[in-house]
Each structure stands twice: as C-alpha cells, then as structure tokens.
Amino acid sequence: MPTERELAISPIVQESVQHNTRVISNIRSLTASLFGIASGILGLESYAGFAFYLLGTFFVSVLIWAFLAKGKQGEYFQGPLSELWAGDVLGGGMSFVLTWTLFYGLVRA
Amino acid sequence: MPSYLSRPLTVLGLLFLSHACYSAYEHSTLLTTFPQSSTIASTSTSSPPTASLPLDISLETIISVVMICVGLVVGAEELKPITWRVWAGKVERESGGGGPFQGLEDRLGFVDIRVGIISSMEIGFGNGGLLV
Numbered sequence: 001m002p003t004e005r006e007l008a009i010s011p012i013v014q015e016s017v018q019h020n021t022r023v024i025s026n027i028r029s030l031t032a033s034l035f036g037i038a039s040g041i042l043g044l045e046s047y048a049g050f051a052f053y054l055l056g057t058f059f060v061s062v063l064i065w066a067f068l069a070k071g072k073q074g075e076y077f078q079g080p081l082s083e084l085w086a087g088d089v090l091g092g093g094m095s096f097v098l099t100w101t102l103f104y105g106l107v108r109a
Numbered sequence: 110m111p112s113y114l115s116r117p118l119t120v121l122g123l124l125f126l127s128h129a130c131y132s133a134y135e136h137s138t139l140l141t142t143f144p145q146s147s148t149i150a151s152t153s154t155s156s157p158p159t160a161s162l163p164l165d166i167s168l169e170t171i172i173s174v175v176m177i178c179v180g181l182v183v184g185a186e187e188l189k190p191i192t193w194r195v196w197a198g199k200v201e202r203e204s205g206g207g208g209p210f211q212g213l214e215d216r217l218g219f220v221d222i223r224v225g226i227i228s229s230m231e232i233g234f235g236n237g238g239l240l241v
Contacts (some may be wrong), residue, residue, distance in 0.1 A: 027182060038173075041129055041166070068187070
C-alpha cells in the first residue's frame with residue numbers, strides 16, 4: 001500500500017479503481033462458471049477439479065494481464081497481486097462448484 | 110487482437126462446448142447401455158465407465174474453453190489508469206483540450222490578453238491591415 005505522502009503527490013482516481021475491479025469481477029464470474037462446465041464434462045473429481053479451476057484462473061489472469069493491462073499492471077491496479085492475480089478467486093469458486101456438480105450430474109446421469 | 114473478433118470467437122467456443130457436452134453425454138449413455146461391449150469399454154473392466162472419456166471430447170472441451178476465455182477477455186471493457194495524472198492526461202488528449210482542469214484554466218487570471226487582441230484585430234481589419 002502507498003503511504004499518505006505518496007498518495008498526496010500522485011492521487012488515485014477512485015472511479016477508475018472501481019471500474020477496473022468491476023471489469024475483473026465480471027470476467028471472473030463468467031469464466032468460473034465456464035470452468036465448472038468444462039470440469040463437469042471432463043468428469044474431474046475432488047482435487048483434480050480444484051486444480052483445474054486454479055489453473056484456468058491463472059490462465060485468465062495471464063490473458064487479462066496481456067490483453068487488458070497490456071503488461072503494465074501497476075498502472076491499472078493498486079495491488080496487482082490481490083486485485084488482478086488473486087481477485088475474486090474464492091468468490092468465483094462458489095459458482096465453479098455449482099456448475100461443476102450440475103454438469104457432472106447431467107453428463108453422467 | 111482486434112476486439113471485433115471477440116463475439117464470433119465466444120459464440121464459436123460455446124458451440125464447440127455444447128457439442129462436447131452432448132458428446133460426453135452420449136458417450137456415458139453408450140457405456141451404461143452396453144457395458145459389456147469390448148470395443149467401447151476400457152481395457153480394465155473394474156474401473157467405472159466414467160473414467161474413460163475419449164481424447165477428442167476432452168480436447169474439444171479444453172480448446173472451446175480457451176476460445177471462450179480469450180473471447181471474453183478481449184471483448185471486455187478497457188481498463189482505466191488509476192493515478193490521477195495518467196488518467197487526466199488521457200482524458201485531455203482524447204477530448205482535445207478539455208479535461209478535469211478545464212475549470213482552472215478558464216479563470217480570468219489565466220486569459221492570454223495578447224492572443225485575444227491579435228485575433229480580434231484580424232477579425233476587425235482583415236489580413237494585412239494594421240498588423241505588421
């Protein structure tokens with residue numbers, strides 16, 4: 001976190017911070033359900049499913065880093081590690097488990 | 110990657126994903142209908158039929174997921190710079206002189222009188238009049 005003095009010298013636009021967080025959270029919730037569908041189709045079980053989710057989340061983070069942030073993550077996020085690379089991973093995990101179990105049950109009924 | 114590719118890529122990926130899903134469903138139905146068939150079932154009969162998803166269905170699933178991910182990320186809204194100076198500079202460049210500091214620059218103390226006089230004289234006397 002930047003100190004008060006750094007914030008006074010180079011202020012932060014709160015509106016942009018909120019906008020960026022919203023974009024990330026949109027992508028995360030959509031892709032989490034998508035990974036749930038995929039792991040349900042693939043028939044993954046227990047740790048393999050969660051490993052698939054973490055791997056997919058990392059892949060999406062790399063995509064965001066490359067296409068949206070264009071490699072300059074410090075310009076768009078206050079804390080790139082928590083906002084870009086780990087942002088909304090736990091929240092997306094819930095919808096991942098939901099669609100995972102749904103599609104596992106649908107395909108292997 | 111241009112952003113107009115995002116929508117077709119996502120739709121194509123969804124198409125592939127639904128096809129893979131239906132294929133996996135049909136495959137599992139086949140195995141439960143004919144569990145003794147030697148051509149379909151895996152070599153080890155003790156393992157459940159769910160363990161042997163054909164390679165092409167797995168590949169189709171993974172490729173379609175990658176396609177949808179790329180499509181979603183490329184089609185997402187642009188991120189905005191969070192530091193004030195970068196953001197204000199971007200706004201000013203894009204709006205052509207406006208920007209968040211326009212109110213400060215329009216104050217009377219900031220008016221350049223000489224530029225104003227010269228332009229009003231050009232309007233009043235035409236080109237090549239009193240001006241040297």
